[in-house]
Amino acid sequence: MEILGIGSRVRHQEYGEGVVISVRSEGYEITFIQSGTRRIKPETALEIIESVPLSTDLISLSDVERTLNKVLQKWMDATEIVPLGEKWTGGRMILEPGKPGLAPKEIPIESFFHKIVMMRDKLRVLEQKVNASELSDEAKVDIQQYVSRCYGSMTTFNILFKNAEQQFKS
Secondary structure (H helix, E strand, O other), X not given: OOOOOOOOEEEEOOOEXXXXXXXXXXXXXXXXXXXXXXXXOOOOOEEEEEOOOOOOXXXXXXXXXXXXXXXXXXXXXXXXXXXXXXXXXXXXXXXXXXXXXXOOEEEEHHHHHXXXXXXXXXXXXXXXXXXXXXXXXXXXXXXXXXXHHHHHHHHHHHHHEOOHHHOOOO
């Protein structure tokens, strides 16, 4: 079985045509024209349209894309549009105190979701700043583990996201 490199063009039976944007030990990250980015296991049947040899370069197209996206967000004040799951649109979240006599607090789910997305984005920026810092590799790994645990704690809120690729992943 041929190992595809970044930039290889493929066709998947369900998702259609796409381009390999990242190669990982657990499979490929492929952006499909009709269905967006998906993680595909290496044993999945893919028709190879154009093969690009596997590079020894450690940075992937998706890493470059994410970094460019963050730079543009920082300097242009542009933010990624992250849609709320359709079943939650227009919903309200009610926080009811455990003490009798206190009034419950009701907020739109969209407001809560916006805060969750902001938290995700701030964690991503923190990750980037740590990786770009002059800290020792050991300190970077230590801090990265804490960030990963934060992502893991936030996975509870993944039910609110419309698109799985925008959810928290630890």
